[in-house]
Amino acid sequence: NCGAIPTELIESELFGHAKGSFTGADRERMGMWEEATGGTLFLDEITETNPLFQVKVLRALQEGEIRRVGSNRNIKVDVRVIAASNRDIEKEVEKGKFRQDLMYRLNAVTIDLPPLRDRKEDIPILAEHFVHKAESSGTNSSKFADEALEILQNYDWPGNIRELENAVLHAITLSDDIVYPEHLPSRIRYSGSEDRRSVARGNGSEYSVAEKD
Numbered sequence: 001n002c003g004a005i006p007t008e009l010i011e012s013e014l015f016g017h018a019k020g021s022f023t024g025a026d027r028e029r030m031g032m033w034e035e036a037t038g039g040t041l042f043l044d045e046i047t048e049t050n051p052l053f054q055v056k057v058l059r060a061l062q063e064g065e066i067r068r069v070g071s072n073r074n075i076k077v078d079v080r081v082i083a084a085s086n087r088d089i090e091k092e093v094e095k096g097k098f099r100q101d102l103m104y105r106l107n108a109v110t111i112d113l114p115p116l117r118d119r120k121e122d123i124p125i126l127a128e129h130f131v132h133k134a135e136s137s138g139t140n141s142s143k144f145a146d147e148a149l150e151i152l153q154n155y156d157w158p159g160n161i162r163e164l165e166n167a168v169l170h171a172i173t174l175s176d177d178i179v180y181p182e183h184l185p186s187r188i189r190y191s192g193s194e195d196r197r198s199v200a201r202g203n204g205s206e207y208s209v210a211e212k213d
Contacts, residue, residue: 001044001045002043002044002045002046002048002049003044003045003048004045007050007053010049010053011053011056011069012025012029012031012069013031013032014031014032014033014057015031015033015034015056015060015066015067015068015069016028016029016030016031016033016034016066016068016069017029017031017068017069017070017071018068018069018070018071019070020070021068021069021070021071022069022070025069025070028068029068031066031068033060033066033077033079034066034075034077036077036079037077037078037079038078038079039079039080040079040080040081040082041079041080041081041082042081042082042083042084043057043081043082043083043084044083044084044085045084045085045086046083046084046085046089046106047085047087047089047092047097047098048085051097051098051099054098054099054102055099057102058099058101058102058105060077060079061081061102061105061106062105064076064077064078065077081106083106086160089103090103115157115160116157116160116161116164117156117157120153123149123152123153123164124144124149124152124153126161126164126165127144127149127152127164127168128144130164130165130168130169131143131144131168131172133165134168134169134172139169139172139173140172140176140177141177142171142172142175142176142177142178142179143177143178143179144171144178144179145178145179145180145181147180147181148171148179148180148181148183148184151181151184151188151189152164152167152184152188154191155188155191156191167184167185167188170183170184170185171183171184171185
């Protein structure tokens with residue numbers, strides 16, 4: 001995740017460094033790019049990198065070689081690179097925040113994934129996937145009630161997949177074996193309409209949820 005690595009460290013993390021190249025570099029270190037030789041390197045949030053680093057990524061792609069920080073030796077690499085971003089890269093190019101030549105270099109095959117709000121039919125499938133994922137970490141098994149799934153599908157998901165995963169984890173943590181609307185985060189339960197309401201489920205009671213505007 002390029003956005004999670006500090007700017008001053010990302011070059012060392014990706015390309016490695018030579019011993020003594022900076023304070024604390026007490027030994028030579030191989031970077032992720034070199035470690036991925038013969039395989040695939042996934043660069044998430046590529047638009048969060050700065051133009052200087054982008055030049056070095058472009059060179060690595062064009063020349064098939066990298067140079068560790070503090071070294072004058074080029075190292076041949078054979079890596080397939082997959083890059084992703086939650087931003088529109090073409091707009092970032094227009095703003096001068098992303099190099100156009102790197103965009104074209106990365107643009108051999110493009111997969112445009114619409115935001116979650118535009119593919120709400122995927123939400124039940126994704127919710128079930130995140131439940132199974134949580135189960136593998138020791139969380140109790142849960143199923144979503146139809147009323148809860150309806151609320152999930154009526155929400156606009158500004159945080160996309162990450163927000164959905166967090167909402168699912170929140171819900172199954174509060175539930176026993178079935179997730180009802182009351183187990184969902186309040187921002188999701190009451191989003192979109194002042195008329196949306198949820199009645200707590202109890203013995204003989206039912207949920208009543210108004211349609212979203």
